[in-house]
Amino acid sequence: KSHIIVAIDGPSGTGKSTTAKIVAKDLGLTYLDTGAMYRAITFAALEKGIAPENSSGIDQLLRSTRIRFDDQNQIVINGINREKEIRGKQVSEAVSPYSAIPAVRKTLTEWQREIASERSCILDGRDIGTVVFPHADFKFFLVTDLKVRAQRRFLECQEKGIAMTLEEIEKNLAERDRIDSCRATAPLKKADDAFEIDTTQLSIQQQVKIIEDRVGVVA
Numbered sequence: 400k401s402h403i404i405v406a407i408d409g410p411s412g413t414g415k416s417t418t419a420k421i422v423a424k425d426l427g428l429t430y431l432d433t434g435a436m437y438r439a440i441t442f443a444a445l446e447k448g449i450a451p452e453n454s455s456g457i458d459q460l461l462r463s464t465r466i467r468f469d470d471q472n473q474i475v476i477n478g479i480n481r482e483k484e485i486r487g488k489q490v491s492e493a494v495s496p497y498s499a500i501p502a503v504r505k506t507l508t509e510w511q512r513e514i515a516s517e518r519s520c521i522l523d524g525r526d527i528g529t530v531v532f533p534h535a536d537f538k539f540f541l542v543t544d545l546k547v548r549a550q551r552r553f554l555e556c557q558e559k560g561i562a563m564t565l566e567e568i569e570k571n572l573a574e575r576d577r578i579d580s581c582r583a584t585a586p587l588k589k590a591d592d593a594f595e596i597d598t599t600q601l602s603i604q605q606q607v608k609i610i611e612d613r614v615g616v617v618a
């Protein structure tokens with residue numbers, strides 16, 4: 400098949416992006432980090448002091464903010480590389496309320512569909528298999544014990560020089576999952592036809608292999 404869409408959804412810190420990046424490289428797909436898009440809008444809103452409740456401010460922000468990924472897949476907001484900022488504590492703690500705003504979801508969903516219409520993509524997020532691409536060729540849903548997720552994310556933050564304690568990270572993951580699952584628009588939810596993978600006991604290589612074995616045949 401010449402054009403395929405692979406959806407990887409799941410709660411925060413289940414290894415979606417690490418896995419998706421490797422699968423993308425191995426199978427020659429474009430990787431799209433949809434969480435980075437929500438983080439970017441959040442960063443821009445915080446920078447301008449626009450609260451999630453301020454709907455005209457949010458509309459104006461969506462019209463005026465330019466987001467793109469550079470050739471290293473790092474996020475560029477209005478011409479400035481903000482990769483480190485969007486992964487930090489401030490954005491991580493604010494992102495879920497902004498992601499629940501219907502206008503934000505509409506804009507980012509359209510953008511995701513547009514990018515993926517032109518090339519084969521693997522997208523990771525919360526609503527890819529349910530809302531953005533309900534007819535995706537492959538859907539995966541990753542789950543992992545909270546303690547293990549927090550530990551993995553903690554090591555990742557240390558590597559990137561992001562200052563967050565293990566306790567802060569665990570609290571943040573649990574809180575984001577709660578808000579992301581409870582929102583009215585496109586909540587975090589496994590699509591009925593998604594293949595669930597519990598990564599608690601798996602290495603990155605193992606979870607990559609499970610996905611590639613299913614996708615690889617057609618890609």
Ligand code: C5P
Nearest residue numbers: 411433434437494495498524525526575
């Ligand atoms: O994937 P990541 O953890 O970077 O996502 C950050 C936040 O962006 C999530 O907690 C969620 O609120 C939001 N998000 C979303 N829909 C997506 C991807 C991310 O609502 N498809």
